[in-house]
């Protein structure tokens with residue numbers, strides 16, 4: 001019995017179920033042939049809660065914390081197109097809680113994707129006017145606006161739960177510790193011998209959880225986080241501190257795993273599509289009919305393809321973290337359309 005086996009039961013009990021687990025794991029036969037190694041996919045994009053994605057696993061644990069603290073409204077901040085605000089809004093609806101989203105920018109004239117979904121599931125939307133182009137002050141300004149809304153909610157007699165950035169608190173990380181145990185079960189059952197998991201990484205919670213899960217198991221595929229955003233100046237320190245605190249919640253002695261971070265596929269910035277990501281999206285879609293997005297999953301898949309084709313990796317698992325609706329944002333739809341236009345009828 002591994003340490004991961006020992007903590008599993010507790011993790012199942014501290015979870016507020018929002019989705020059907022396990023998410024599917026399956027081979028990608030035609031994509032594997034195209035890239036030259038056996039590739040499997042873990043489908044966190046395929047789950048019942050409002051287009052799902054990786055935030056749901058973290059939310060299941062965070063909602064347990066919100067419940068324990070008697071909170072009645074989730075307070076999240078982010079970009080209007082962000083997956084985390086939409087997932088928080090949907091989780092609140094499913095759990096019978098309120099949700100207030102403190103959003104960058106102004107209310108747009110037309111809405112699509114996550115913002116539209118957040119409105120449909122009933123979140124209150126507060127536009128701050130804070131622009132991403134405001135540079136380093138962006139998160140600070142958004143945080144200040146969020147604290148203001150928090151005071152207003154308390155004055156109204158509500159009990160707000162301020163959501164951690166990207167749902168990546170130590171409690172949220174536990175959702176991905178459990179996810180690694182889930183993966184090991186599926187690999188065993190499927191007879192899959194993949195060496196490494198690729199996933200997109202931004203606020204570090206997914207990476208910390210999977211890495212800690214592997215460390216507690218003492219075996220299983222390595223975990224490689226492909227950086228798609230520059231959220232932290234010292235990412236390794238952030239990962240280490242999340243893991244330290246998550247170990248504290250699990251009640252064991254802290255462990256200090258090594259981290260495997262791919263810095264080579266961010267491109268110019270968070271949210272800027274790269275040619276390699278667009279190529280990766282098109283290749284997976286045309287070989288398997290599975291969609292990715294240009295901000296997160298497309299970049300992680302591009303990293304996987306580059307490593308396999310260069311002979312650096314063999315059998316891999318691609319952890320699909322969701323966010324496919326990103327392709328409908330006008331600028332990404334344009335970039336993808338321009339990318340495929342020359343080849344549209346070339347089959």
Ligand SMILES: *Cc1c(COP(=O)(O)O)cnc(C)c1O
Pocket residue numbers: 053054055083084166168200201202203204205206207296297321322323324
């Ligand atoms: C938030 C997000 C990620 C990154 O997960 P973190 O835990 O924040 O690193 C990856 N993919 C998608 C689709 C996301 O929305």
